[in-house]
Amino acid sequence: MKAPWRDMGLRDSEYERICELLGREPTWTELGMFAVLWSEHCAYKHSRPVLKLFPTEGPRVLLGPGENAGVVDIGEKVAVAFRIESHNHPIFVEPYQGAATGVGGIVRDILALGARPVALLDSLRFGPLSDDRSRYIFGGVVSGISGYGNCLGIPTVGGETFFHEAYRQNPLCNVMCVGLVPRDRIRRGVAAGVGNSVMLIGAPTGRDGIHGATFASEELGEDSESRRPSVQVGNPFLEKLLIEACLELTEADAVVGIQDMGAAGITSSCAETAARAGTGVEIDVERVPLRERGMTPYEIMLSESQERMLVIVKRGREDEVRRICDKWGIACAVIGRVTDDGIFRVREGDQVVAEVPARALTASAPVYEPPAEEMPEAIRAREADLSGLPRPEDYTAVLRRLLSSPNLAAKRWVWRQYDFQVRTSTVLAPGADAAVIRVPSTRKALALATDANGRYCYLRPRRGGAIAVAEAARNVVVVGAEPIAITNCLNFGNPERPGVMFQFRECVRGMAEACRALGTPVTGGNVSFYNETAGQNIFPTPTVGMLGLVEDLDHVTRPGFVSPGDWVILLGRNTEEIGASEYLKVVHALDAGEVPALDLELEVRVQRLCLEVIRAGLVRSAHDVSDGGLAVTLAECAFASPGLGCRVSLGEELPPEALFFGEAQSRIVVTASPEAAREILDLARRRGVPASLIGEVTEGELSLSAGDAVIEARVEELRELWEEGLSWALS
Amino acid sequence: MRFAVVVFPGSNCDVDCYRALADVMGQEADYVWHRETDLSRYDCVVLPGGFSYGDYLRAGAIAGQSPVMEAVRKFAARGGLVLGICNGFQILLEAGLLPGAMRRNESLRFECGDVYLRVERETPFTHSLGEGDVLRLPIAHAEGNYFIEPEGLEDLEAHDQIVFRYCDSRGRITPAANPNGSVANVAGVCNRRGNVLGMMPHPERYVEAVLGGEDGRLLFGSAISFLRGEERP
Amino acid sequence: MRIFRAQAYVTLKEGVLDPQGQTVQGALRSLGYAEVDEVRIGKFIEIKLEAQDETSARRAVEEMCERLLANPVLERYRVEIEEDGA
Amino acid sequence: MRIFRAQAYVTLKEGVLDPQGQTVQGALRSLGYAEVDEVRIGKFIEIKLEAQDETSARRAVEEMCERLLANPVLERYRVEIEEDGA
Numbered sequence A: 001m002k003a004p005w006r007d008m009g010l011r012d013s014e015y016e017r018i019c020e021l022l023g024r025e026p027t028w029t030e031l032g033m034f035a036v037l038w039s040e041h042c043a044y045k046h047s048r049p050v051l052k053l054f055p056t057e058g059p060r061v062l063l064g065p066g067e068n069a070g071v072v073d074i075g076e077k078v079a080v081a082f083r084i085e086s087h088n089h090p091i092f093v094e095p096y097q098g099a100a101t102g103v104g105g106i107v108r109d110i111l112a113l114g115a116r117p118v119a120l121l122d123s124l125r126f127g128p129l130s131d132d133r134s135r136y137i138f139g140g141v142v143s144g145i146s147g148y149g150n151c152l153g154i155p156t157v158g159g160e161t162f163f164h165e166a167y168r169q170n171p172l173c174n175v176m177c178v179g180l181v182p183r184d185r186i187r188r189g190v191a192a193g194v195g196n197s198v199m200l201i202g203a204p205t206g207r208d209g210i211h212g213a214t215f216a217s218e219e220l221g222e223d224s225e226s227r228r229p230s231v232q233v234g235n236p237f238l239e240k241l242l243i244e245a246c247l248e249l250t251e252a253d254a255v256v257g258i259q260d261m262g263a264a265g266i267t268s269s270c271a272e273t274a275a276r277a278g279t280g281v282e283i284d285v286e287r288v289p290l291r292e293r294g295m296t297p298y299e300i301m302l303s304e305s306q307e308r309m310l311v312i313v314k315r316g317r318e319d320e321v322r323r324i325c326d327k328w329g330i331a332c333a334v335i336g337r338v339t340d341d342g343i344f345r346v347r348e349g350d351q352v353v354a355e356v357p358a359r360a361l362t363a364s365a366p367v368y369e370p371p372a373e374e375m376p377e378a379i380r381a382r383e384a385d386l387s388g389l390p391r392p393e394d395y396t397a398v399l400r401r402l403l404s405s406p407n408l409a410a411k412r413w414v415w416r417q418y419d420f421q422v423r424t425s426t427v428l429a430p431g432a433d434a435a436v437i438r439v440p441s442t443r444k445a446l447a448l449a450t451d452a453n454g455r456y457c458y459l460r461p462r463r464g465g466a467i468a469v470a471e472a473a474r475n476v477v478v479v480g481a482e483p484i485a486i487t488n489c490l491n492f493g494n495p496e497r498p499g500v501m502f503q504f505r506e507c508v509r510g511m512a513e514a515c516r517a518l519g520t521p522v523t524g525g526n527v528s529f530y531n532e533t534a535g536q537n538i539f540p541t542p543t544v545g546m547l548g549l550v551e552d553l554d555h556v557t558r559p560g561f562v563s564p565g566d567w568v569i570l571l572g573r574n575t576e577e578i579g580a581s582e583y584l585k586v587v588h589a590l591d592a593g594e595v596p597a598l599d600l601e602l603e604v605r606v607q608r609l610c611l612e613v614i615r616a617g618l619v620r621s622a623h624d625v626s627d628g629g630l631a632v633t634l635a636e637c638a639f640a641s642p643g644l645g646c647r648v649s650l651g652e653e654l655p656p657e658a659l660f661f662g663e664a665q666s667r668i669v670v671t672a673s674p675e676a677a678r679e680i681l682d683l684a685r686r687r688g689v690p691a692s693l694i695g696e697v698t699e700g701e702l703s704l705s706a707g708d709a710v711i712e713a714r715v716e717e718l719r720e721l722w723e724e725g726l727s728w729a730l731s
Numbered sequence B: 001m002r003f004a005v006v007v008f009p010g011s012n013c014d015v016d017c018y019r020a021l022a023d024v025m026g027q028e029a030d031y032v033w034h035r036e037t038d039l040s041r042y043d044c045v046v047l048p049g050g051f052s053y054g055d056y057l058r059a060g061a062i063a064g065q066s067p068v069m070e071a072v073r074k075f076a077a078r079g080g081l082v083l084g085i086c087n088g089f090q091i092l093l094e095a096g097l098l099p100g101a102m103r104r105n106e107s108l109r110f111e112c113g114d115v116y117l118r119v120e121r122e123t124p125f126t127h128s129l130g131e132g133d134v135l136r137l138p139i140a141h142a143e144g145n146y147f148i149e150p151e152g153l154e155d156l157e158a159h160d161q162i163v164f165r166y167c168d169s170r171g172r173i174t175p176a177a178n179p180n181g182s183v184a185n186v187a188g189v190c191n192r193r194g195n196v197l198g199m200m201p202h203p204e205r206y207v208e209a210v211l212g213g214e215d216g217r218l219l220f221g222s223a224i225s226f227l228r229g230e231e232r233p
Numbered sequence C, D: 001m002r003i004f005r006a007q008a009y010v011t012l013k014e015g016v017l018d019p020q021g022q023t024v025q026g027a028l029r030s031l032g033y034a035e036v037d038e039v040r041i042g043k044f045i046e047i048k049l050e051a052q053d054e055t056s057a058r059r060a061v062e063e064m065c066e067r068l069l070a071n072p073v074l075e076r077y078r079v080e081i082e083e084d085g086a
């Protein structure tokens, strides 16, 4: 056969480099191992140089990028492990299992740090619901997350759901997992201690998820059907047992290292643990428990069977691990040992089938910096002339339309399917700006949110990236938390296209700038490239997973109005910005216009002030202004509190559609008693933060005015549109 | 009082039940592994929610056959209090300790959210509550659609075994208040003697205001008060 | 000992409403299959087991259905057996 | 038009993990059925439909399997047809 590496996705130059590193041609198994570990997914060939732009350090950061997940210190001897990861391609093939195994994978990353997974969030993108296939994928993904996450007993507490043509052929499923671990119990994926045992625990290994292309080859040979790779199916029950077993193992001092098995299974987990510890690993594939007969070493090394973990155990103390696995009814086997030569050696009985330096696999892949250039169509869309668009005649009708459109409607249909209360720690459930999870035995809590706006990132990637971070931070601030760190999942098209590379580089640059300004280092993440079908790329979608810290449960603040007569205050300022908005999309079917400006310095001041007045106990409710603008924000404040509405007047300096529906950044709506409101306004003046009294909380009606333009409706009537919008779109 | 919280492989509300009983209600509580065969030292046995054996085949089916269920049967026969919550209720049904069976929710989806329950009768678990009282508690299940044949339902009603029904906030039993399609809005049933109760809603989740509600305390409080031999209020 | 393959078909009893079947029926109709009158969904359990002979294999599988595989409150079952490789 | 009863058996493809089957197998073994070698669980869908003749009934049901009832990346299916009341 000619150039088999090409079928495995390796370039000729990469093959040559492998030969150089080895000083010979690789064996078949070695070639497969390189192919997976040097894949874009594992090796970050196109993203590594750009990712260096991120700030990764901070006083709270205990473990940053390079580990299975980031870990930050939240005081009182507790640390938080968190990470987000994509499972985009699998959900297009099999929505339910693709999403389910996505949950499983990220949970094991958290587990590898010795942390107890305590929360999940899901950031989802689909094609429009008018499309049959998109509806099918949407339903399947939500039930897959529900089916897997609920069974694990980890609450799914937040996320995002967004529909747009750009995701029709490439839906996105990003799942974030958050875990808690005592500071002194943090584990790492290290194969330390020469002579120690390498154990595999959990599911037996089958032919799941081995790269399809490689199977066409002659070397794999004779029979066909039974050898074809299969879609990965999740077993949440086994994963639940694996969680409990691993957490018991992390308490055992016999355990030296723990590593999850995700993409590239045994190959990546062994190579990574050896590389991190600067050791070598030798394993025997004949000792790997198998689910199917007749598997070759190649298949065993590349299998992506789910629900497995690698455990490095002190020599002679393997029985302690066996006892724990037996108790939980999961399989375990010693498959090899740690060596001192830096080599990852794979045997099949007496025969050596692969022998490569561990670091050659993990750290020697080439890096590419392809050309980047802005897409002309994005420039055109951004610079489109919007001045001729007709003004709405009836602003109330526009608000109705917006509230029932799938992107702005309530997502209850989604999160009702998630058990968001199990573990009895959920203080703020889905539906608020951020979820809040309390930290046992303390007064503290975690605030969690995910955010990304693909349209912004398409039209102006750098600003879009910065806004994703700023908005995620704003979401945790309004519930009473200080933003402390982020993880991210960078979903992009094909990086070999200059337009996509441009989007990628610019988005990361913008995110990095915002992270620096807000003091939220990046502790880890994931890149998903090649979200492209038939030349059509997704909107660049850098999902930010924000971690905020609530210092005291008393600070937890909700979006809903609290009592009639309270004053409504806007922190930040209104501007004449309507570009890139949901309003333009829903009403004019446009993805166009300039993205709202982001003044990071103002953003930081607004957020600080908001947190200050919340902590001072002055605020009754807080909600940030985002998609749909101020009118949608105020309506949501009313929906969150049965019976209440508001009367708000926004002046007449700006066009009403910008005031009602524009998405100007750095704005937060807070309510407070009149006395407290005066204090807030006073503090704002002293801190140099624009703030204005815009109205008061009332009963029953939503009444907004901007000069002559008004929005006037009964809250209950609007609520129905908002609550049912998604169900209507589905039926 | 001493409570046993049974842990099956796949239980996931075991910790929540334990915390509610030990930390919030201040009772003695132990986790009891599903292989245990003796429960005689306990006053009350709780079968918690979760996904025992992944709920594979049917929710609660496999756990219903586990060794501890023999012990639960004996314990109940001697008059001990048994409370099955959510998956625990499904397990009691599958083990034949309570009549009826569960189907998938009518929506075919997992449903998580608050419901209202009307107290239909006195049992040890509703000891401190009155008939007609309305509680607000969360549900979280995909198979909570209670089924029993019409004759069975008559029998349940004749023996006053329906303990809770889904209702609206004012205690009215309406179809709209039924979150899963259960026959006659049934949310919880007991055995004839009244000492074994199964219910789909999760009282252990609402035992602290910060978590969204405290009505769950009324249930645990009732059981404790009953066990102490206190009079009904 | 001989090896048998048993098929246990577990279906809802007559008269028990099948929400899943109804939903699938609705979905089929909306895909244009107006000719579909009724859909019922059951489980199909394949068991490979060793036994002396067909009778004892059948007896064992029926017992498994009684004890675990079917819930008599809701379901009924039917068992088919064939010898493996036969 | 005549009325047919179709049975569609949807099972996981060879090699695809069947967590449910595995767990049930474990449960059967711990109930004492050591003779059980393998358990696989599938779906069994009964469809009552109208059609000209058996061939077109079969064709319709096979199409439903392709489009809705089975996911070809994980599952395969088999259809049996009989005329109602026949």
Ligand SMILES: Nc1ncnc2c1ncn2[C@@H]1O[C@H](COP(=O)(O)OP(=O)(O)O)[C@@H](O)[C@H]1O
Pocket: A121, A122, A123, A124, A156, A157, A158, A159, A160, A161, A411, A414, A415, A429, A430, A431, A432, A433, A434, A435, A450, A451, A475, A626, A627
């Ligand atoms: N896929 C999802 N999973 C869980 N919760 C979700 C999901 N999609 C939306 N939500 C919840 O719905 C609420 C509104 O979401 P969103 O409009 O994205 O909020 P925001 O504009 O504040 O970022 C949030 O509480 C969010 O967590």
Ligand SMILES: [Mg+2]
Pocket: A432, A433, A475, A623, A624, A625, A626
């Ligand atoms: Mg928000």
